[in-house]
Amino acid sequence: MTRELNANVIAVGPGLVIGRTGEVNHFNVYFSNRSNESKQNVEFFMEGPSEPVPLQCIENSDDGSIGVSYSPILSGEYKIHVRCSGQHIDGSPFNVSVAGESIRQNLMACRVAVTGEALKSAKMRKENVIFIDIGDAAISGGLKVSIAGPRNAKASLKMSRISDTKHKVTFTPTERGVYFLFIKVGDTNVPNSPFSMRVT
Helix, strand or coil: CHHHHHHCEEEECHHHCEEECCCCEEEEEEECCCCHHHHHCEEEEEECCCCCCCCEEEECCCCCCEEEEECCCCCEEEEEEEEECCEECCCCCEEEEEECCCCCHHHHHHCCEEECHHHCCECCCCCEEEEEECCCHHHHHHEEEEEECCCCCCEEEEEEECCCCEEEEEEEECCCEEEEEEEEECCEECCCCCEEEEEC
């Protein structure tokens, strides 16, 4: 029965392929048999640099279709999932390339707080820890962290999410010297980035 329901659901529209930041992008979902069962079991969600991305759904009484629109605030690659009874419909997840200027990127980057003893003093060949509070879960997908150190030095860098807005960053430098930690939202550095850290 699930496969039959999914076969009756089709998603089409430009918003499943390309999108623009700060604009309303849209696509439509059609039901070949216009059954209430299909509509009640269909679900949508979107993942990418700006999460969560609210999806606005409006039912068209003329043909029974559902119009879906979204307005991402960060550019980048996204995926739109359309499921019926928990199973992807044909083509889902859809890969969407969103272009345009990142909306409020500078403002969002300014709200990011970075803490941790490693910012003042880090140790060679030991795991050093830094915490990042982004303040807004919507920009989690746009958070970027990288590190650069002395010539021939390496620093294994890992980032993990510990809550909706907080992330933990660990790095293990192989050499003494000065390292630079870059933390960005999209293409914008957060305050004080790059952070200069002396490893002893």
